[in-house]
Amino acid sequence: MAVIEVEDLTKTYGGRTALGGVSFAVDDGEIFGLLGPNGAGKTTAVECVEGLRRADSGSVRVLGLDPVRQGRQLRRQIGVQLQQAHLPDALRVHEALELYASFYPRPRDPDELLSQWGLEDKRDTKFGKLSGGQKQRLFIALALVGDPRVVFLDELTTGLDPQARRATWDLVRQMRDGGVTVVLVSHFMDEVAALCDRAAILDKGRIVAAGTPTELIFGAGEQTALSFRPTAELDLATLSALPSVARVEQCGDTVTVSGSGAVTDEVTAVLARNQIVVANLRIHDRTLDDAYAAITEGTE
């Protein structure tokens, strides 16, 4: 069941198109990623979904509600991750949670959230004294204090070290496993590949690809590239004729074969059959990063 339905959303700022007909749906209980380069329209799209901006045309339904006309009703059921600048340094952790809890009709117990998110010993610490990872956990706890059904996370792990990022990802998975639907706005492909059940790539105000991370990787074409230096003469046409091979290129004495499916097995079988020993064999599987670059290539 879709908890968010966005249909043909458009938004222009002074004649400049920020959203040029964006449609997507987010299912109940999934982590949905919204990806795209700077200025692609991610924030505009998410803020229209949250009811913070009004689109020029198109329709948005979140939990069956119109975010503009039924904004008050909706905001009780959603959680939005704050940006760092939005909390004063002198505010203590428990004060922040209690303040935010007071905005909701049925808030969660702040102390329970503090212990769930590993902040119980920071209860009396001022916001300005928290580490980057602790601040991020507090923002997540604040987004959850209203006991929301849908949570929006924007640039979740920017500025965190690798360990803190992974710990934050685990917390987001826990959130999803607890039944919350998560919309994640991100620039980081590894984050989307690791966390998201599905994602949409937005570019210049349009969705240019959507699907599971695996579908996005596969959909962007060749998945694997093998490069090697043959130590005996090799007939490149034999490789080009293999069903899984899309491209064979030679640069100096290095051959690069790109393709999908069983390309590695087929190429190595041909090399073995022809008793060709290779040097410097490298196999590169396409990542979401590569797919993203291919999908948004040349659109700057």
Ligand SMILES: Nc1ncnc2c1ncn2[C@@H]1O[C@H](COP(=O)(O)OP(=O)(O)OP(=O)(O)O)[C@@H](O)[C@H]1O
């Ligand atoms: N309030 C505004 N007034 C005028 N133009 C705006 C406004 N907000 C956004 N824009 C423009 O709309 C386009 C989309 O911006 P938006 O912030 O939605 O992109 P984004 O994908 O979130 O970018 P980023 O990753 O940099 O945050 C950009 O060209 C931006 O300059």
